[in-house]
Amino acid sequence: MKPEPFIPEPLPPSGIDWITHIPLIGAANAALARFDGLLQSIQNPDLLLSPLITQEAVISSRIEGTQATMRELFLFEAGKPAESDEKKQDIREVMNYQNALNHARERMKTGPLSWNLVLSLHAILLDGVRGSSFVGIVRNIQNYIGPIGASIEQATYIPPPPDLLPEMIHNWEEYLVGPEKDVLVQLAVLKGQFEVIHPFCDGNGRIGRMIVPLFLMEKNLLSYPSFYISAYFDRTREEYYSRLLQISQTGDLNGWISYFLRAVRDQALFNIVRASDILSLYESTKSLIPQVIRSQYSIAVIDTLFQRPIISSTNFLEISHIPPESGKRILQKLRDAGVIEVIREGKGRSPTIYQFAQLVQIVEDEAFV
The missing domain is CATH 1.10.10.10 (Winged helix-like DNA-binding domain superfamily/Winged helix DNA-binding domain)
Incomplete structure (x- = not known):
């Protein structure tokens, strides 16, 4: 039996268990504030935090199957040729991720985080690499997630059909710029909804992870968009995918929110040390x-x-x-x-x-x- 596409409820979501989330909301916001305090003490963040941008690009790409390491990227930038065409393609994907983050940082000096900015990030991310036939455009086909080579009948998840995407993206952007009781919960919902909608043919996970530091800067929780969360998602990859999948399978948005708040809390503490x-x-x-x-x-x-x-x-x-x-x-x-x-x-x-x-x-x- 062919599984049906999942149609998420519009934002803002109903059923957020605010009382249950209060302890994690407090802990995550406190850890993030400590990290931002450190950022504000750095006189030249563009220089000193550039290794963290590289690390985020490598790890976020690795979650999607790219095999390039930080050392391979550094060596390639130093002029050492890649070992194979496939490795060169992997390195190019990581470099595109870096370029997209840097582009976003510059754009947000003069304008807000918006869907148009998301589209420009996608165009940079997929420039000249796998999936480049669909750069910077919302998908117009029915895609699905499943094992490599699996048919749609074997899909783990089928996102909404393409004809519903314009309305869903508009709703997502309205929630992006609107108010919510807590910014980190709002970000968790935005990240989860973005993955559920799956608006692009490729690059959804990476773009979704890019949005995290950009949104935090947009909402003034960060003075510099350098909160990179992919390391936590990579360390807990099985739970990361499971929590996202449970949104569509069982409607468990609160489980995803709790996981995301833990991710912010723990990764903020890691980032402080680094x-x-x-x-x-x-x-x-x-x-x-x-x-x-x-x-x-x-x-x-x-x-x-x-x-x-x-x-x-x-x-x-x-x-x-x-x-x-x-x-x-x-x-x-x-x-x-x-x-x-x-x-x-x-x-x-x-x-x-x-x-x-x-x-x-x-x-x-x-x-x-």
């Missing part, structure tokens, strides 16, 4: 680098290493804008002092590739991923 580690490393590096290189280019060196913790000698000169001869001497001093390590010695036209190992270790630490 961002604090990066900030501490930056402060210690600001003291160390001038002593090591004794050059007017100290700040340029520090900023370049934090922007690209794995970098080729060529990229180092391009990004730092340090004159070539001075740059070569600085790289040698950094290498001699153990600030950077060689991953690949230069040979012929291939430049030497270095890593700023202390920062790489922080962002790759699986204890926080």
Whole structure:
């Protein structure tokens, strides 16, 4: 028997158990406020938090099956070719995710989070990769979720038919800009409804996860859109999918809301540790680098290493804008002092590739991923 498409109730939803959620609402908001307090103390978040953007892009893409790691992405940016065409495609998907987040951050400096912005994020996310035939447009076909190769009769979930999407998207956006008793519960509902509607042929999960930090900034719970939640969803992937599925199968929206609030609480605490580690490393590096290189280019060196913790000698000169001869001497001093390590010695036209190992270790630490 062919399963039927699920038609969700319009927003705002009925039946939210506010009393049950009160403890988690308080804990999640408190943890998020602590994280935002840390963000406000960072003078240059675009630089220092860029590794967290990379981490979010890698993990959110990994949830959807992309196999690129942070190290592979860093090495590719440093000029090391991908091992295969498939790996190159995976890396491109992660880079698109980074570009979409950066685009959103710039757009939201002058305008609100809106459906038009969501469409532009989707166009960037799928540019030149799998699913690129449907970039930036709402689906006009009936899609479904199920095992690879499964027919619609074997589907785990069938979202609403395409003719209902315009009305549902309009309703979703009205709820996005409207009031609610608690912003985090509102965000949980928006994220859940977005996944239930499944408005695109591909990229729904990644776009849905992008919306989380953007909405928090829109509602002034964050001063900078850097609350990345994919690590929690990845660690608890089975429950993540189960809670979303229960919305359609049993109508258990409250189970999803509780799970989402736990995710915000726990990931905020993880993010505090990770961002604090990066900030501490930056402060210690600001003291160390001038002593090591004794050059007017100290700040340029520090900023370049934090922007690209794995970098080729060529990229180092391009990004730092340090004159070539001075740059070569600085790289040698950094290498001699153990600030950077060689991953690949230069040979012929291939430049030497270095890593700023202390920062790489922080962002790759699986204890926080």
